[in-house]
Amino acid sequence: MPLLEAxxxxxxxxxLRATDTVDLAVEPGxxxxxxxxxxxxxxxxxxxxSGRILPDxxxxxxxxxxxxxxxxxxxxxxxxxxxxxxxxxxxxxxIEANVELAAMARHKARDAMAQAVDHAxxxxxxxxxxxxxxxxxxxxxxxxxxxxxxxxxxxxLLILDEPTQGLGDAEVQWFVDLLKSLRSxxxxxxxxxxxxxxxxxxxxxxxxxxxxVLASGDPESIQSNAAxxxxxxxx
Amino acid sequence: MSMDRSVLFNIGLxxxxxxxxxxxxxxxxxxxxxxxxxxxxxxxxxISFGYTGLxxxxxxxxxxxxLYGVGLTVQLLEFPSEIGFxxxxxxxxxxxxxxxxxxxxxxxxxxxxxxxxxxxxxxxTVLLFGEFTRGDEGFVISQDKRTFLGIDxxxxxxxLIVSWVLISLCVLGCQVVVRSRLGxxxxxxxxxxxxxxxxxxxxxxxxxxxxxxxxAMAALAGGAYSLLFGYVGATFASVQYSIFPLxxxxxxxxxxxxxxxxxxALMFYLIDISSEFTTAYMLVAGIVLVLLTLYVPExxxxxxxxRLAPWIQ
Ligand SMILES: Nc1ncnc2c1ncn2[C@@H]1O[C@H](COP(=O)(O)OP(=O)(O)O)[C@@H](O)[C@H]1O
Ligand SMILES: [Mg+2]
Numbered sequence: 001m002p003l004l005e006a007x008x009x010x011x012x013x014x015x016l017r018a019t020d021t022v023d024l025a026v027e028p029g030x031x032x033x034x035x036x037x038x039x040x041x042x043x044x045x046x047x048x049x050s051g052r053i054l055p056d057x058x059x060x061x062x063x064x065x066x067x068x069x070x071x072x073x074x075x076x077x078x079x080x081x082x083x084x085x086x087x088x089x090x091x092x093x094x095i096e097a098n099v100e101l102a103a104m105a106r107h108k109a110r111d112a113m114a115q116a117v118d119h120a121x122x123x124x125x126x127x128x129x130x131x132x133x134x135x136x137x138x139x140x141x142x143x144x145x146x147x148x149x150x151x152x153x154x155x156x157l158l159i160l161d162e163p164t165q166g167l168g169d170a171e172v173q174w175f176v177d178l179l180k181s182l183r184s185x186x187x188x189x190x191x192x193x194x195x196x197x198x199x200x201x202x203x204x205x206x207x208x209x210x211x212x213v214l215a216s217g218d219p220e221s222i223q224s225n226a227a228x229x230x231x232x233x234x235x
Numbered sequence: 236m237s238m239d240r241s242v243l244f245n246i247g248l249x250x251x252x253x254x255x256x257x258x259x260x261x262x263x264x265x266x267x268x269x270x271x272x273x274x275x276x277x278x279x280x281x282i283s284f285g286y287t288g289l290x291x292x293x294x295x296x297x298x299x300x301x302l303y304g305v306g307l308t309v310q311l312l313e314f315p316s317e318i319g320f321x322x323x324x325x326x327x328x329x330x331x332x333x334x335x336x337x338x339x340x341x342x343x344x345x346x347x348x349x350x351x352x353x354x355x356x357x358x359x360t361v362l363l364f365g366e367f368t369r370g371d372e373g374f375v376i377s378q379d380k381r382t383f384l385g386i387d388x389x390x391x392x393x394x395l396i397v398s399w400v401l402i403s404l405c406v407l408g409c410q411v412v413v414r415s416r417l418g419x420x421x422x423x424x425x426x427x428x429x430x431x432x433x434x435x436x437x438x439x440x441x442x443x444x445x446x447x448x449x450x451a452m453a454a455l456a457g458g459a460y461s462l463l464f465g466y467v468g469a470t471f472a473s474v475q476y477s478i479f480p481l482x483x484x485x486x487x488x489x490x491x492x493x494x495x496x497x498x499x500a501l502m503f504y505l506i507d508i509s510s511e512f513t514t515a516y517m518l519v520a521g522i523v524l525v526l527l528t529l530y531v532p533e534x535x536x537x538x539x540x541x542r543l544a545p546w547i548q
Contacts, residue, residue: 050433076435088430090423101423104416105435149434 003028009058018044020211031188033198036208042191050082051075081155083146091135102149120152140171159189241548249403271398277495278405279452280480285490287445288425293350295476296357300326301454306467310376327454335446358472373468488534
């Protein structure tokens with residue numbers, strides 16, 4: 001059974017169909033990449049899945065349970081963690097306080113919380129900056145903090161919206177390693193424009209164009225798909 | 236609550252305040268009794284504005300819900316003051332939840348306007364039922380009705396002590412709230428509401444809780460005011476009394492526990508002194524607000540916290 005399924009999702013902004021009858025199935029334990037040109041509707045689709053916006057039509061099912069009507073915070077509690085395309089942390093709080101807050105939503109016991117915080121900070125490599133203000137961090141570190149906020153919740157699905165956007169080459173390599181290490185902890189739904197990153201980490205790729213699913217499959221089949229090549233990969 | 240620096244700091248300041256007010260001449264003791272009760276109102280406003288970031292322009296209705304909830308039941312219905320006092324607090328709580336359920340569907344400027352409209356409606360209702368409330372002119376609670384648990388609230392000495400007990404309870408009560416799980420969520424909402432929601436927190440419920448606590452505490456201040464000073468009037472329901480707590484909190488330091496008390500005291504004396512020279516004392520308050528937002532946006536305690544003592548809560 002897929003971890004998360006979408007059936008016939010539709011979302012329009014004015015006259016524009018940003019999401020047009022999208023079906024999607026994310027298998028547990030995989031890295032599922034969502035690619036497509038700018039404006040293809042990738043962010044809109046994950047916003048629908050996470051509940052930040054509501055669809056005009058369609059259903060969303062998490063582990064067999066219909067969550068189409070659940071508000072965003074409920075979906076997070078049910079295990080869908082979300083990281084923003086535009087970095088969104090608590091700039092006036094320390095890194096530690098940021099991650100503790102995220103952990104508090106999920107863990108009730110103090111020990112479990114402290115452990116989860118340590119683990120998350122270690123995983124993203126921010127352990128030695130715990131007391132720094134999040135707002136003072138370099139951009140790349142803020143992106144890492146975003147991911148720490150996600151993994152500290154021990155989600156069953158972690159949605160990452162363009163985590164490598166605006167990063168340098170060395171940082172991108174770091175992220176690839178990080179994404180690979182996350183695979184053992186959680187299922188990833190990853191929006192990514194950098195094809196090298198996608199090819200390095202993805203098990204499944206879904207290509208969006210004009211809000212529709214153009215193709216979906218394993219990396220090899222996507223790479224050799226003629227429609228994808230002409231539309232997106234530029235031949 | 237663990238007894239750390241920040242708690243001891245507040246307790247120390249409150250004890251120092253007690254010593255100072257006991258040593259003051261009578262005129263200033265009278266002022267301080269009022270200041271300390273009004274500061275409870277400021278503390279209440281600080282929960283929703285300072286810690287949660289909800290800019291309400293309608294808190295006069297919560298204060299007067301307590302004021303009238305206690306005043307009318309004790310004076311007209313002859314409730315015992317203890318029952319009337321509890322009733323007043325419940326009035327504030329219920330009103331805050333009811334207003335919150337509607338107003339919290341909006342944010343920012345809309346929230347300001349919606350709370351302002353509700354408060355104006357409350358004010359007009361008070362005037363409408365002038366037969367009982369006696370409108371602007373107000374009514375007096377007779378002295379024999381102003382005993383509480385056997386204590387005579389109309390004497391100057393007990394009034395001073397009781398006001399001090401109330402502000403101490405409010406400051407330390409706010410500290411308990413701020414340190415709780417709810418308090419952390421409230422600050423998170425103030426700092427980044429969208430992110431807080433996407434961490435799995437029910438933002439609406441947390442904001443409603445903040446408003447409920449704030450409304451109940453404001454009503455406590457209003458109810459205490461009516462019993463301690465024996466006067467209930469519509470001025471307290473006017474927009475002026477929605478602006479005052481905002482000014483007090485801004486002056487003292489938004490999102491600090493002791494700031495509201497300091498802000499209330501300073502503003503009280505500022506208006507007291509300036510009203511000797513001019514009738515346009517609200518203009519003085521306005522100028523102070525402009526200067527504040529320009530030069531000390533964090534307020535007095537907020538500035539001290541940033542410069543000297545980051546551990547202040
Ligand atoms: N809140 C919104 N209001 C109006 N139009 C929007 C909104 N969000 C996205 N869009 C439009 O929907 C389309 C898809 O956007 P988006 O999902 O952000 O694409 P992507 O993430 O693939 O770059 C774009 O044309 C964008 O302008
Ligand atoms: Mg996008």
